[in-house]
Amino acid sequence: MEVRFWGTRGSMAKPGPTTLRYGGNTSCVEVRGDDGTLIVLDCGTGAHGLGQALTSSGAPHCNGHLLITHTHWDHIQGFPFFAPLFVAGNTWDIYAPGAIGQQLERTLAGQMEYNYFPVTLAQLGATIRFHNLVEGRFGVGGVHVTTQYLNHPVLALGYRLQSGGKVLVYSADHEPHAPNPAARSAGEPAKHDEDLRHVEFLADADLVIHDAQYTVEEYPGKVGWGHTPAEWAVDYAVAARVRRLALFHHDPLRDDGALDRLVETCRRRASAAGSTLQVFGAAEGGEITLLEGDATAPAAARLPEPAPNTGPHTILVADDDPVMVRLLTLALEQDGFRVVTASDGKTALRLARLERPALILLDWEMPGADGMEVTRTLRAEADPVLRDVPLVLITAQSGAENTAAGFAAGVTDYLTKPFRPAHVRARVQAWLLRRRSESPHGT
Ligand SMILES: [Zn+2]
Ligand SMILES: [Zn+2]
Numbered sequence: 001m002e003v004r005f006w007g008t009r010g011s012m013a014k015p016g017p018t019t020l021r022y023g024g025n026t027s028c029v030e031v032r033g034d035d036g037t038l039i040v041l042d043c044g045t046g047a048h049g050l051g052q053a054l055t056s057s058g059a060p061h062c063n064g065h066l067l068i069t070h071t072h073w074d075h076i077q078g079f080p081f082f083a084p085l086f087v088a089g090n091t092w093d094i095y096a097p098g099a100i101g102q103q104l105e106r107t108l109a110g111q112m113e114y115n116y117f118p119v120t121l122a123q124l125g126a127t128i129r130f131h132n133l134v135e136g137r138f139g140v141g142g143v144h145v146t147t148q149y150l151n152h153p154v155l156a157l158g159y160r161l162q163s164g165g166k167v168l169v170y171s172a173d174h175e176p177h178a179p180n181p182a183a184r185s186a187g188e189p190a191k192h193d194e195d196l197r198h199v200e201f202l203a204d205a206d207l208v209i210h211d212a213q214y215t216v217e218e219y220p221g222k223v224g225w226g227h228t229p230a231e232w233a234v235d236y237a238v239a240a241r242v243r244r245l246a247l248f249h250h251d252p253l254r255d256d257g258a259l260d261r262l263v264e265t266c267r268r269r270a271s272a273a274g275s276t277l278q279v280f281g282a283a284e285g286g287e288i289t290l291l292e293g294d295a296t297a298p299a300a301a302r303l304p305e306p307a308p309n310t311g312p313h314t315i316l317v318a319d320d321d322p323v324m325v326r327l328l329t330l331a332l333e334q335d336g337f338r339v340v341t342a343s344d345g346k347t348a349l350r351l352a353r354l355e356r357p358a359l360i361l362l363d364w365e366m367p368g369a370d371g372m373e374v375t376r377t378l379r380a381e382a383d384p385v386l387r388d389v390p391l392v393l394i395t396a397q398s399g400a401e402n403t404a405a406g407f408a409a410g411v412t413d414y415l416t417k418p419f420r421p422a423h424v425r426a427r428v429q430a431w432l433l434r435r436r437s438e439s440p441h442g443t
Contacts, residue, residue: 001163001290002032003207007046008282010173010213010227010249011074018255023284025049026074027172027249029209034164034292037141038064041159041170041209046284047078055083061090065140068096069172070156071107079108080117090126093140097149097157098132098307099429101336105130131304133157134433138304147304148201149430150174151194152226153422160201166290167205169242172249174198174211175226176236177414178403192414193407195236202240206290209282210236212247215262224420234266238275245270246282307433313358314338315428318348318374319394320366324417328361331421332428345369349377356385359432361415363394364402372409379410390431 007013007025015024026044033039040050043066054062062084069075084090096104109121121128135157137146144162149155151174158171177194202208212230214222219229228236230247237245247266250259263281270277315337317328322343329339340355342348345368352360352374360378362371369377371393378386390412395402403414412431415424 001034001161001166001168003168003209003288003290004030005046005246005282005284005286006030006050007042007044007078008248008250008284009044009074010211010251012252013045013074013077014252021256021283022250022259022281025284026077027069028078029170031143031161031168033141033143033161035142037143037163038062039140039143039161040064040066042067042069042075042172043079043082044074044076045078045081047082051078051081051083051085055087062087063091064093066092066094067145067159067170068094068104069150069158069170070097070152070154071104072154072173073111075172076108076111080112080119085124085126085128086119088125091129092126093129093131095131095133095304097147097155098134098433099155099335100308100310100313100432103130103307104132132307133304134307136305137302139302141301145304146201148197149434150198151177152426153224153420154426155429155433156226156426158201160205164290164292166292167207168290169202169205169208169210171198171202171208171210173226174228175224176228176232192403194413199236199240202236202242205240205242207244207246207288208237208240208242209246209248211249212262212266213249213251215265224418224423226423230262230266231269234269234273234277234279237277237279238270238273242277244278244280244288246280246288248282250281312336312338313432314340314355316340316342316348316351316355316357316360318342318345318351318361318366318371319363320344321363324363324394327421328424331424334421335425335428337428343367345371345374348374352378352386352389353381353383356383357389359390359392359428361392361394364396372406372411375406375409375411388435390435392427392431 007028008023025046027042028044028046029041031039112121146160147157150158161168178192210233211228212233213227214229216229216231266279320343345366364371394415
């Protein structure tokens with residue numbers, strides 16, 4: 001596999017004298033599989049340079065696969081400027097997470113509406129095929145692709161690519177799940193089930209390109225923004241036995257000198273943990289070749305499982321704080337969900353049996369029966385819908401012990417206060433879609 005960075009910056013483009021070495025363009029990475037399959041990871045402003053290089057290469061046609069992690073501006077703003085899409089005869093497959101009630105084609109067309117851009121999506125010359133993804137596995141050309149949800153304020157997927165026995169993981173925008181991961185010492189594995197799942201997703205990769213927007217020092221002011229401090233990207237990579245880690249999605253305020261220092265800090269952190277992990281800062285124009293390892297069979301070109309676009313779903317919210325209930329109801333109704341509410345555990349149980357909701361959000365501490373008690377009761381019900389429903393506990397600042405006990409009792413995940421409505425909406429989508437995609441595919 002060959003990898004080339006065309007955009008490494010997070011949030012917004014930041015060209016200028018202070019970002020010359022690491023680059024100012026937003027997320028875009030070119031990957032070539034061993035069989036020549038062209039994969040483009042994200043379509044930030046870096047895609048402009050890549051598009052120019054592809055169309056001036058002299059080849060009559062340029063076909064490829066564009067894998068988008070999520071549709072925040074810094075990952076799609078290069079899309080209307082990506083030259084191969086304008087050429088008739090080219091074919092591009094475009095993949096992104098498909099949220100319930102909101103499909104990729106509509107979102108990409110939105111940023112090309114008349115008021116924003118002079119050419120509409122429908123006027124692009126290339127043949128474009130859209131794929132709304134959920135978690136799962138599929139093949140593009142000879143490359144195996146595995147997807148997994150990241151933790152971000154909008155539904156986002158990470159991509160694990162395997163070609164010629166080598167593995168690359170692209171995890172562009174992701175925030176650790178543990179409410180207080182600062183308590184971890186360097187290199188110690190994470191304690192939250194979702195963080196362990198993330199480590200598993202990165203496991204034994206030859207190269208991980210990971211969100212490293214903040215430092216641990218900056219992080220307390222950025223909780224809930226959906227990004228990883230660079231030092232914790234190292235912790236993830238060390239726990240996952242990764243060979244090389246590219247710090248990526250650099251903060252627009254981090255100049256070249258500050259990035260050099262952050263890379264040095266991260267190298268020391270990896271060494272202190274006794275790891276041989278190689279850490280570097282992803283730099284625009286940088287190229288890496290992952291030489292063929294143990295041969296694996298090339299992937300059969302297999303289409304991804306499409307994201308379901310059904311609904312409306314009913315969601316049960318149980319919390320004795322009326323402000324919290326109102327906040328969650330408003331956030332969920334924006335995505336078309338029907339919300340039923342309870343203010344105590346006993347009512348929550350009664351409503352769960354009556355409504356059989358698609359998802360339940362429960363406050364940990366409620367009068368009557370607390371969130372844990374409601375969870376245990378529902379997991380023991382005869383009705384399979386209630387035994388399997390995603391159950392999310394709302395906590396203030398759960399310690400690791402409580403979190404582990406909850407997971408053991410059948411809690412699906414946690415929502416930790418304070419949280420932002422955007423984050424709730426993204427997590428709800430992931431909980432619902434993961435649950436629906438799990439059973440038939442076992443991913
Ligand atoms: Zn981003
Ligand atoms: Zn983002």
